[in-house]
Amino acid sequence: MRFVILNIVLLLSVGLFAQKENKYIRKGNKLYAEENYKDAEVDYMKALEENPGSNKGQFNLGDALYKQESYEDAAKIFNNQAELLSEKQERSEAYYNLGNSLLKAKKYPESIEAYKKALRNDPKNMDAKYNMEYAKKKLEQQQQQNKDDKNKDDKKDDKNKDKNKDKKDQDKKDQDKKDQQKQDQEKQQQKNQKDQQGKNQDQDKQQQQAQPQQISKKDAQRMLEALKNNEKKTLEKLKLQKMKAGKSKKVEKDW
Secondary structure, three states, rough: HHHHHHHHHHHHHHHHHHHHHHHHHHHHHHHHHHHOOOHHHHHHHHHHHHHHHEEEEEOOOOOOOHOOOOOOHHHHHHHHHHHOOOHHHHHHHHHHHHHHHHOOOOOOHHHHHHHHHHHHHHHOOOHHHHHHHHHHHHHHHHHHHHHHHHHHHHHHHHHHHHHHHHHHHHHHHHHHHHHHHHHHHHHHHHHHHHHEEEEEEHHHHHHHOOOOOOOHHHHHHHHHHHHHHHHHHHHHHHHHHHHHHHHHHOOOOOO
């Protein structure tokens, strides 16, 4: 009796949870139809709180996120859903939705892998096959665009390098010119200084030659005294000579 009562309670609880889950899903579906995807997302989340394993709740939540362009969040929901599903048809649909979300997120290699998984579970899924080919073309375009962008960047870098090189060369030329001008100015200044020194020396010589040699008062007195002494000596010498001449004459008698 106790076992039967316990089973009845469990069934009632499951039924109650299922009613709440369905209630939120129906409410979310109505909002989704009205394109009110944000509020629909809230109700689908409430449905999953009642039943985390709800396949319908996960699928609808992923769709609501997809419509809001939250492609990476939608991809996470669809990926989790695909891993939990056991029926191949349902897994194929989940991987197909995963591929679409990744395609919108421009994750082309990942979207191609998702479409491949969808086709492994259901080879007849033509939508997955078509979208996989489209994703491959988009991947090629992306790779080509990346290559073109890289080439443009390389060319831009080369141009910038050339510009920088030209600027450095010009700066070096300008600096060399300034250095040469500075050297020329210094040489000219040195030459001017030498020329001025030469002129000053010539002027000094000319002034020395033009001006009579000046003597001091003391030297002048010495020179006068020397002259007087020389004159005195000369007079004494002359007097002495006369005296000698007088002595040498003989007196002749007048017989």
